[in-house]
Amino acid sequence: MGTVTVRDATPADLPAVAAIYTHYVLRTTTTFNTEVRTPREWTQRFDAEVTNGRYHLLVAMLDGTVAGYVESQRFRPRPAYDRSVELSVYVAPDATGAGLGGALFGALLPRLEAEEGFHRAFSIIALPNDASIAFHERWGFVHRGTLTEAGFKFGRYLDVAYYERAL
Numbered sequence: 001m002g003t004v005t006v007r008d009a010t011p012a013d014l015p016a017v018a019a020i021y022t023h024y025v026l027r028t029t030t031t032f033n034t035e036v037r038t039p040r041e042w043t044q045r046f047d048a049e050v051t052n053g054r055y056h057l058l059v060a061m062l063d064g065t066v067a068g069y070v071e072s073q074r075f076r077p078r079p080a081y082d083r084s085v086e087l088s089v090y091v092a093p094d095a096t097g098a099g100l101g102g103a104l105f106g107a108l109l110p111r112l113e114a115e116e117g118f119h120r121a122f123s124i125i126a127l128p129n130d131a132s133i134a135f136h137e138r139w140g141f142v143h144r145g146t147l148t149e150a151g152f153k154f155g156r157y158l159d160v161a162y163y164e165r166a167l
């Protein structure tokens with residue numbers, strides 16, 4: 001096992017973050033995105049949501065290389081959702097099970113709890129994803145329901161499970 005550290009992302013981390021996410025977009029149903037985000041889209045998103053917004057992007061380093069990240073983002077657009085955040089966590093496929101996801105949630109969740117204004121965190125998990133379900137339950141998330149066949153990717157319909165954690 002290598003050394004795992006977590007820190008706030010900087011714009012210089014975005015290519016490494018994008019490389020991790022691109023794998024899951026192109027090769028898995030973990031995310032319902034079907035098209036990769038361009039470097040410009042990553043930069044615009046980071047500037048709007050993190051630098052000038054109230055959301056977070058943390059990276060996990062494994063032996064000095066970015067190998068995972070977690071994003072907090074707006075849950076839904078309407079103003080009454082202001083106190084809710086949605087989390088997205090992705091670890092590079094060759095680095096899962098090494099504690100990076102745990103290190104990311106361990107850094108982010110206390111910050112969300114300490115910051116004023118956030119009341120609920122949600123993760124929406126495309127099924128099947130036993131690792132993500134076990135991971136979220138390990139971090140205190142509770143299953144609140146599953147929407148059936150809400151997504152369609154790679155020629156099949158996909159269910160999504162809604163997980164919730166009080167902050």
Ligand SMILES: CC(C)(COP(=O)(O)OP(=O)(O)OC[C@H]1O[C@@H](n2cnc3c(N)ncnc32)[C@H](O)[C@@H]1OP(=O)(O)O)[C@@H](O)C(=O)NCCC(=O)NCCS
Nearest residue numbers: 089090091096097098099100101102125131132134135138
């Ligand atoms: C889900 C994910 C973020 C977990 O991160 P990780 O770095 O692999 O997980 P960790 O090594 O930090 O494990 C933390 C805990 O999660 C649970 N867990 C993680 N992977 C698991 C697996 N494959 N099976 C069962 N439990 C698992 C365990 O409870 C583990 O605690 P333990 O080590 O004390 O047993 C990671 O596997 C991943 O990125 N998967 C692919 C992308 C994805 O599905 N993202 C989530 C989208 S909703």
